[in-house]
Amino acid sequence: MFIVFVIGMAGSGKSMLTSAFCEWLKMSKQNVITVNLDPGAFKLPYTPDIDVRDYVRVENIMEKYNLGPNGALIMAADLIADEVERLSEEIEDLNPDMVLIDTPGQMELFAFRASGPYMVHELAPKEPKALVYLFDCAFSSNPLNYISNLFLSAAVYNRFFVPQVHVLSKCDLIPEEEVNRIVDWSAKPRALEEAIEEKLNGIKRLLGRNMMRAIYQLGLRFLLIPISAKTNEGLINLNMALERSLAGGDKYTY
Numbered sequence: 001m002f003i004v005f006v007i008g009m010a011g012s013g014k015s016m017l018t019s020a021f022c023e024w025l026k027m028s029k030q031n032v033i034t035v036n037l038d039p040g041a042f043k044l045p046y047t048p049d050i051d052v053r054d055y056v057r058v059e060n061i062m063e064k065y066n067l068g069p070n071g072a073l074i075m076a077a078d079l080i081a082d083e084v085e086r087l088s089e090e091i092e093d094l095n096p097d098m099v100l101i102d103t104p105g106q107m108e109l110f111a112f113r114a115s116g117p118y119m120v121h122e123l124a125p126k127e128p129k130a131l132v133y134l135f136d137c138a139f140s141s142n143p144l145n146y147i148s149n150l151f152l153s154a155a156v157y158n159r160f161f162v163p164q165v166h167v168l169s170k171c172d173l174i175p176e177e178e179v180n181r182i183v184d185w186s187a188k189p190r191a192l193e194e195a196i197e198e199k200l201n202g203i204k205r206l207l208g209r210n211m212m213r214a215i216y217q218l219g220l221r222f223l224l225i226p227i228s229a230k231t232n233e234g235l236i237n238l239n240m241a242l243e244r245s246l247a248g249g250d251k252y253t254y
């Protein structure tokens with residue numbers, strides 16, 4: 001069994017990707033299930049096989065503890081950690097080959113509080129895991145935004161320390177040449193350096209240049225896989241990247 005957590009900024013396309021990738025894997029006869037780990041999810045584009053809202057619901061917390069939506073979301077992010085055993089049992093009972101986990105909308109509540117890394121390590125603790133980190137294409141077409149997103153994904157990696165696959169989400173929304181340009185930045189530091197020199201001025205250029213160098217000094221790789229949960233573009237490449245990092249190139253099913 002392999003566990004894949006889908007993570008990214010609010011609205012970056014986590015739930016849609018969970019939904020589209022699950023359907024895509026099912027079409028190729030994979031035994032896959034979805035888990036919703038977002039206690040604040042209002043409406044999901046898929047019906048989760050396992051749902052944390054069966055145990056923790058933001059609306060109930062607001063009412064019970066007389067909290068506003070933000071306070072309740074923070075409390076819910078911590079309370080889901082208490083449900084890790086029950087959720088693990090549910091996963092074990094279904095015994096799939098692959099588990100796709102949709103994480104809470106506000107990434108910081110999952111990645112930067114203690115409960116997120118705890119969930120990632122303690123949910124089905126013996127199974128191999130990977131993270132899919134989403135770069136929203138709408139926030140990545142300017143080099144400085146792109147580099148800021150690189151920093152965020154590096155910070156996420158430093159919190160979880162599990163293999164991380166990076167995707168450029170919603171790429172049906174921007175022209176193909178723009179998608180190729182962003183992917184090029186992710187593959188070739190030189191291309192990103194040139195974009196910084198060309199597109200940024202003054203303090204932004206200086207900041208972009210230094211931030212980029214800092215990232216490359218960390219020795220982390222962020223090769224972006226362009227995908228669309230709307231057209232299914234790139235899902236085959238995402239699947240191959242996950243196979244490589246989770247199973248050393250073997251198929252999920254044997």
Ligand SMILES: Nc1nc2c(ncn2[C@@H]2O[C@H](COP(=O)(O)OP(=O)(O)OP(=O)(O)O)[C@@H](O)[C@H]2O)c(=O)[nH]1
Pocket residue numbers: 008009010011012013014015016017038104105106169170171172173227228229230231
């Ligand atoms: N065109 C297009 N729109 C997308 C795609 N993926 C997501 N969207 C849209 O982007 C918005 C956010 O998508 P979600 O999948 O809900 O994103 P999320 O990261 O789960 O959002 P939160 O959980 O609320 O943080 C929705 O309006 C989706 O319809 C895509 O591949 N293409």
Ligand SMILES: [Mg+2]
Pocket residue numbers: 014015016038041102104105
């Ligand atoms: Mg969502």
